Amino acid sequence: MQTVQIVIGLAIILFTYLDFFHTTLSGNGFGIFSRIINQILNRIMIQNRSRSIFKFSGITHLLLTTFLWMLLLFIGTYAVFSAEDSMVVNGTTGVPATVPERFYYTGYVLSTLGVGDFVPGTDTSRVLTGILSFSGFILITTGLTYLLSVINAVLEKKQLSFLISTMGKDVEEIFNFYKQQEDLENLISNAGDLRQQILQNASSYLAFPMANYFLSKNHESALILQLARLHEVIMIIRLDWRQESVQYKKLTAILNGIKKYLELGLEDAGAAKHNEEELKTYRSYWMKHGYYFKNEKAVDEQFSSSLKYAGWNWKEVYKLKEEE
Structure with a gap:
């Protein structure tokens, strides 16, 4: 014994x-x-x-x-x-x-x-x-030592979130920010850095998973919310370009970085209920700009789970500044 x-x-x-x-x-x-x-x-x-x-x-x-x-x-x-x-x-x-x-x-x-x-x-x-x-x-x-690394990862997470929020306070402002640039010169020149920052934060999911549970009640510092808004806008403005164009390839690289961020997340795609019809309703917003959003179910489901367990939802993604 x-x-x-x-x-x-x-x-x-x-x-x-x-x-x-x-x-x-x-x-x-x-x-x-x-x-x-x-x-x-x-x-x-x-x-x-x-x-x-x-x-x-x-x-x-x-x-x-x-x-x-x-x-x-x-x-x-x-x-x-x-x-x-x-x-x-x-x-x-x-x-x-x-x-x-x-x-x-x-x-x-x-x-x-x-x-x-x-x-x-x-x-x-x-x-x-x-x-x-x-x-x-x-x-x-x-x-x-791990505690200090987590704090550093949290700061990097907020830094990227603030960077995206400076492009606009909602999807409409971010969309207008890029549409004002006929050849997307600003976005294209910074696409590599933006993608690198997204992937760097994605690696934090694995190296310092605790950083993901530092939640935020503010839109500007909520990274998953800001990435969802950026994803929606880039998916739309990419429709203006042919697949062989530099612009299309640069935009796709950013989207791939966001997808990798989602893949390395702490929540599985099926962790939260995904309402596809509700999301289509929110995305009908783009019809007033003459666009039809093409859904990617796997990405949408992953976003739904990540948003929910960070305290957000698709309604907040499409919530306009004047509605807040």
């Missing part, structure tokens, strides 16, 4: 570190546990009718995920040190530690502090104490 408990404790610790390192260092998104926890928390926040809670979303996700990692690590470590009486003893008398004292010892081992009043009582316990105290240090330092 003692060996089984040690194995179970070590299994919990191993699972915790696999999830932790997959999330913070792998560059391949959340671990299974972290993904589930953050998706559940995101859905709870989105159900709140007031967007004022959004300003606490990112820090809530970070703190809760970190707390759960530490809790699992603590539970696993405590299970190991509670496997048998002699695992932890009083440093002076050699008497086996009580339950509260083992709890106390576990906390000090993981924090790498230690005061010497309680010590490991067996060779197995000594080896495990050395390993676990070192692993606690790794979790703390790696977690702090």
